[in-house]
Amino acid sequence: MNALPSNWFRRLSVLTAWCACVSLHPADYNASKSKSADKLSSTTYQVAHGWPVLPNGFMLGHVSGIAVDSHNHVFVFHRGEHSILGTNFTTAAKEPLVVCFDGKSGKLIASWGANRFYSPHGLRVDRNDNIWITDVASHQIMKFAHDGKLLMELGQRGVAGWDARHFNKPTDLAVAPDGSFYVSDGYGNSRVAKFSASGEFEFEWGKKGDQPGEFNLPHGIALDRAERVYVADRSNARVQVFDSKGKFLHAWKSPELGRPWAITFGPDELLYVVDGGDLKSWPPDRAHLLQLDLSGKILAKWGSYGNYDGQLYWPHDIAVGKDGAVYTGEILGRRAQKFLRK
Numbered sequence: 001m002n003a004l005p006s007n008w009f010r011r012l013s014v015l016t017a018w019c020a021c022v023s024l025h026p027a028d029y030n031a032s033k034s035k036s037a038d039k040l041s042s043t044t045y046q047v048a049h050g051w052p053v054l055p056n057g058f059m060l061g062h063v064s065g066i067a068v069d070s071h072n073h074v075f076v077f078h079r080g081e082h083s084i085l086g087t088n089f090t091t092a093a094k095e096p097l098v099v100c101f102d103g104k105s106g107k108l109i110a111s112w113g114a115n116r117f118y119s120p121h122g123l124r125v126d127r128n129d130n131i132w133i134t135d136v137a138s139h140q141i142m143k144f145a146h147d148g149k150l151l152m153e154l155g156q157r158g159v160a161g162w163d164a165r166h167f168n169k170p171t172d173l174a175v176a177p178d179g180s181f182y183v184s185d186g187y188g189n190s191r192v193a194k195f196s197a198s199g200e201f202e203f204e205w206g207k208k209g210d211q212p213g214e215f216n217l218p219h220g221i222a223l224d225r226a227e228r229v230y231v232a233d234r235s236n237a238r239v240q241v242f243d244s245k246g247k248f249l250h251a252w253k254s255p256e257l258g259r260p261w262a263i264t265f266g267p268d269e270l271l272y273v274v275d276g277g278d279l280k281s282w283p284p285d286r287a288h289l290l291q292l293d294l295s296g297k298i299l300a301k302w303g304s305y306g307n308y309d310g311q312l313y314w315p316h317d318i319a320v321g322k323d324g325a326v327y328t329g330e331i332l333g334r335r336a337q338k339f340l341r342k
Helices: 008-022 026-031
Strands: 045-047 063-068 073-078 098-102 108-112 120-125 131-135 140-144 150-154 170-175 181-185 191-195 201-205 218-223 229-233 238-242 248-252 260-265 271-275 288-292 298-302 315-320 326-330 335-341
Touching: 063 131, 063 326, 063 335, 073 120, 073 326, 073 335, 120 170, 131 170, 140 170, 181 218, 181 229, 191 218, 229 260, 229 271, 238 260, 260 315, 271 315
Parallel strands: 063 120, 063 315, 170 218, 218 260
Antiparallel strands: 045 335, 063 073, 073 098, 098 108, 120 131, 131 140, 140 150, 170 181, 181 191, 191 201, 218 229, 229 238, 238 248, 260 271, 271 288, 288 298, 315 326, 326 335
């Protein structure tokens, strides 16, 4: 008989543990969560079962972006027929990839964007309910009216670069009260770029690295009310904080924070973070949603790796409604979920 590989028993034990985890009913899993997590905060969240309500025959693809407007409409950006990891698509998806649901009922309200997007990534809604989108395959930033009318387009379609007019797989953006905006750029570049409200380049900072002010995949970006800039520096497993001019202030990094994939501020001016895990090829992986104050203290943490309701399978983005409901979109889970305070 051939000898088993030296790591066979280790991999078997990992698989056994993973199977035990995912075979639990969600109620059983929640009952068995660690006591340390319970000590974080008295604020806990539970999934809203049955949200959203998908029409018969309709299925979401990889959900890469999610945001909520002033009417409590939840915009979901998904990849549809282009839900294949690692593929550099050269044609736009034929189906409408921006779908809008009512935040309370989950009813589908509208959809648009057919023949427009190549590889959807980030989605934001500004204070005027404009929809901002990043497309990593087309290397572009786009601004739309609430009904899907294109208002602004930055970057040269299909052409990557690092200058005032080009991006290289931009991931996310954050819009300031005056309409100017910051872009995390992104998979190919390692910078944050600032633009005026009219789309004129103003300045940039960052390069590839792990020192303060450097990035290794800036994957999400958000602004607080003082217009400090928070960046989910994903592959460095940290959140970096800067002033509005790009001056480094501090960074948050800890095992409890994990690997931040996406960040956003809620109406409570608390920071909500997706810990998407390490993309390990062998489960179980880590997947959590977190709530932090402006000092970086973790106030609440919930979720786990899996595909039951309330669990998370490659969570990619996060949004918070004006009513405090938290929404997340998952890549491999191919779904959007809603969480409510208990």
